[in-house]
Structure formats: C-alpha cells, structure tokens
Amino acid sequence: MRRFLERKGVHISVHAYFITALSYMALGLFSSLIIGLIIETIGNQTNLDHLKEMGEFAMDTKIWGGAIGVAIAYGLKAPPLVIFAALFSGAFGAELGGPAGSYVSALIATEFGKIISKETKIDIILTPFTTIVIGFIVGSFIGPPINSFMTGLGEIINWATFQQPFIMGVIVAVLMGLALTAPISSLAIAFMLSIDGIAAGAATVGCAAQMIGFATISYRDNGIGGAIAQGIGTSMLQVANVVRKPIILIPPTAAGAILAPFASVWLQLENNAPGAGMGTSGLVGQIMTFETLGFSMEVALAILFLHFIGPAVISFLIALWFRNKGWIQPGDMKIDYE
Template sequence: MIEENIQEVEPKQKSFKVKFNKFLNYISLTTSGMAIGMFATLIIGVIIEQIGSLTSFDFLIGMAKVLKSLMGVGIGVGVAMGQKKYSPLAIISFGVSGALATMVVSLRDGSLVLPFINGVQTNSNPLMPYIVVLITMFFYDLLFKKKTPLDLIIIPLFIATIAAIFSFLLCFPLTWFVFTLGNFVQWATTVQPLLMGSIIATVMGMILTAPISSVAIAVAINLGGIAGGAAAVGCSVQMVGFMMMSIRDNNAGKVISVGIGTSMLQFQNIIKKPTIWLPTIITSALLGPLSTMIFQLQTSKEGAGMGTCALIGPLTTILEMQDNLLMAIIGVLLLMIVGPALFVFLIDLLFRKLNWIKKGDLAI
C-alpha cells in the first residue's frame, strides 16, 4: 500500500518540477528580452545624456530624452522577439503595449494619469511594461491561435485595449510596491551608520539588478548625502562585480555592457541560478559600511541609484564632494571600482572551486 502511494506521488513531483523549470525558463527568457529592450532605449539614452551634459551638446540631451521615453516600446519588442514565435505585426503591437504601460489613461476624462511617489513621476519603472506585456502575450496566445483576414486590424486593436486596461489596473498597486521598497530604504537611513551602509548598499544594489527602477526610488525618497553614497556604492558593486564575473562566459562587448550599462543583463541568469548573485550581495554588504563610516562618500539623489551606468554614480559623487575632493576620488576608486572588482573576483573564485558557480552560468 505504501509503495503504491509512493509510486503515485513520484510522477506528480516530476510533473511539478517540469512545470516549475518551464516557468523559470520562461521568466529567464522574458527578463532577458526586457533587459535588451531597456539597454537599447533607457540605458543608451542615459549614456548619451551623460555625454551631452559633459560636452554641453543640447542635441544629444534631446536625443537622450526621446530614447529614454521609448523604454516601454523597447521592453515590449524585446520580450516578444525573445519568444521567437510571433509575427512582425504582433511584435510591434506588443511594443505599443509596453509604451501604453508607461502611462495610464483616466477613465473619467481620458487624460493621462502618471503614477507619482512623493511628487516624483515613477512611470519609468520597467516592471510595469514588463508585466503588462506578459499579460497581453497571454491573452494573445489564448485567442489568436489561427490567422484571420482581419488580423491587421484586430490584433493591434485587441493588444492595445488589453494593455490599456491592465496598465490602469496595475499602475497604482505596482507604484505602491515601489513606494514600500522606498520606505524600507528610507528606514535604513535612520539606523546607525554601520548597519545603514550595509543595508542600503545591499538593497539598492539588488533593486538596480532586478527589474525595478532604483533611480525612481532614490529620487522619490530624496536619497542623497551619506546614505546616497552607500547606495551608489551598492549599485556600482553590482555592475562592476557582474562585469568581472561575466568575463569567463561572454565577449568584451557584453562584459562592457554590464559594467557601464546595466547589471540587469544578468538577471535572466540569476533566475536560473540565484547563487551567482551572492558574490555581489556579500561585497555590497562589506563595502557599504566603509562608505558611510570611513570615506563618508556623498552623492546626489540622482546619482544614488545609477551605479557605474555611464559612470554617473562615480562622477556625481566626486562633483558632490568638492570640499573633500581627494577623499572623494580615493573613495570612488576603492569602493566603486577597484574594491568591487577585487572582492567579487575572489568570492567568485571561491564559489567556482566549491562548484557553486560553474562555467556558462553567466552567459548572456
């Protein structure tokens, strides 16, 4: 009797594992598409904006604004193309759904209603278009199994309508989620410096790598000063750290894209194997307190959530600490560049010897 029960349970367990692995692969594939879409729009826009600011070239700054505004489109197209099964019409329509997800239309008067936290617009949160695009893809797969003569009209109309509805429904719950994360980070600024540095560096770094807008949170809670410096260190650790870890499995272009673009390019691999996140998390927890207690790095709220993306984190820290320029330069070099590279490299080396991380785990 017992043997029969065991035999019945085993197929169910195997079935659950297969389904769970399929789900993880799906999330990994779609977040990879999201990261690529973000990189081609938002991240490239940030890099061009930084170049424009440094050179006082207004054309580049204007160009950057357009690129950044296309984030939703990029995410929609990136996620859809990653599935390798949709028609060009559907892919473009999913891009439109991503764009709609960055704004909400009021049911009352048809005006645009953008989500705000403490007066800061948070429609730049990549989580919103990502989720909305997944929902529209689900309904598309459910209903459009066969081609019809009216596809050219029906598909864009259907996808846009579904995207608009769910953008409205999910906008404020997702804004509340970001707000809650912001409140936690804000609470961390009130604890003693050692703990504050460790918590803020770790949490903000993880938010940067996850599909959540670390910049929106930093600006919304006015995360500047010493707390902002710890956040900048944590974000830099994620990017420089994953850049170092990526060297074994990727070409130079992809490695550089992680280092000065976004560490979110590795999020697909984190979904598959969470262990690869530990070296950067541990390093953030170690270097954060050094920032708050020894170097006392300070940065602006705009630079706190950027990390080494276009070198904004290091540059804003140096600009913010003009009164103590030497300490700023030393601190930035040690805690945002050299320290993360060295510590993550050593921890990664240890994890590889323990077989916790293997070759190919960080392939993009």
C-alpha cells in the first residue's frame, strides 16, 4: 500500500496537508476573493460600476471555492483531470461548508482522484467522476461541521479580543505574525477562522511587524531588493535563517507584541479576515483596513504608524542591541530572493 500511494503521489503527512495545501489555498484565495475585494474597493472609490461588478463576481463563493480546489490540487501535484475536476470539489465545499469545507473537500477529493487516475482504460471518465463524487460527499457531510468548528473558534477569538483587547491583542498579533513567517498560510488560517474586528486589526499589526521588521533589520544583508521582497512580499523568505538562528525572530515578533495594544485598545483599528493574514503583502492588509474603516486621515496615520514606522523602528532598535551583544552577526539574515 505504501509503495502504491508513493507511486500515485499521495503523501500522507503534516507537511503535505497543513503546509503545502494551506499555502496553495492562500494562492487560490488571493487570485479570486482578495483580488476581487481590491477591485471592488477601487470601483467603490472611483464610482466605476464595471470594476464593482468585476470585483463582486470574483468574490462569489463558487468562484473562490473553485479557485481553492484548483490551487490545492495543483499544489499536491495532481494530474490534469483531477485538477480540473477539483474546481467542483472546492466550489461545492465552499457553498456548504465555507472556507474550511472547501479546503477539506478539495484536499480529500484530490487525493482520491490521484489514486484512481490512469488506473483504467476509461480514465477520462472515471478520474473526474471520482474527484467530483468524493468532493460532493465530503462537502455534504464533513465540510459543514468542520466549518462550524473553525468559525466557532474564530468567534471565540473575536469575542475574547473584544473582552480583553490588551492581552488577546498581543496573543493574536504574535501568533498570526509567526504563522505568516512560518511555511504555513496565515491568510488561510485567518480566513477559515473568520477573524474580524479588532482581532483582525491586531493580527494585521503582527503580520506587518514581521514583514517590515525583517525588511528593516536585514537591509545590510540583502539591500533594497531584499527589503522590498520581504516588506511587500513575504517574511517567509527568512524561514531558513530562522531555523539556523532563531534569535533573529525576536525583534519583529517583539515589535508586533508592543504595537498590538495600540491597535486593539487605544485606536481600535479593525480589519477583516483577508486583511488579517496578509500584513503588508501587496499592501492588502492596508487596503482591507481602509475597506473596513473607511478612507480618512486618522486611519491613514494609524496605518502608517502601526504597520510601517512602528515595526521598523522597534525592530531596528532591538536588532541593534542584539548586534552590539554579538547575538546577531552579519550574514545571519542573508536571503536568496531572486
């Protein structure tokens, strides 16, 4: 059985299902829902009906659910017939079970599709048939309870952050920031948990602190190109360096913890789920903050301080102290970003 599964490309592991699949789920979300939100926001601000219509269509449940299905199947290296049929599995899972339902339906349907692929002379019929049927079954019976659990957990996080904005703001910022730098998807986590309100605002600060923090403190190792790659790309580029020298993770993480209460307690800077897990990546976190709170000078200044200036200054000062102590050396944060 093990040899058979290896031959079919089915690798039952934490890495495949909770790192690779979630990462590709995030790509599917970014290519549909998040881009749709950005387009709709531009349309609303410019009063261009075609952009609003375009954005609303991209944000349709079946659209982003199908994008999740195709993205997960592609990430798990499924054959073409499975990838195309996984569109249904992701869309149906999203329709009944939300983002968590879409993820589970697409994941299980893809693996079953890979197992049956090219095993019969009627592969062109049997492979997509199996993928669609399994996606339907999982989406109908497994997706909804999993989605209820995830959204329930998200509601607890949102409620707890509202009740204890200082403590929970710090916790949410630190955990989501670490998830963004780790080889998993903070976007997928935020979306499945449906984090919103001040919890999402704190999460955005934590994620932004990781990206801007690492872009700042690694500038002497990577130059302007590396700073841009991390600052508006992803701090995940530092994963290998973090594994080699975990202490470099402290400055940006501390910056997120310090700044989170400003967002959750004093400024009550809210956001939505897509913005919560993106930080400054593509400036999505900032666009979604404006989408949530409206465009104003007060919001703009809060974003400038909490998402950019604050993380840069705090991370720089902590890293400078670490360098003076000899705890961080030149080259410790060198990345290959090309």
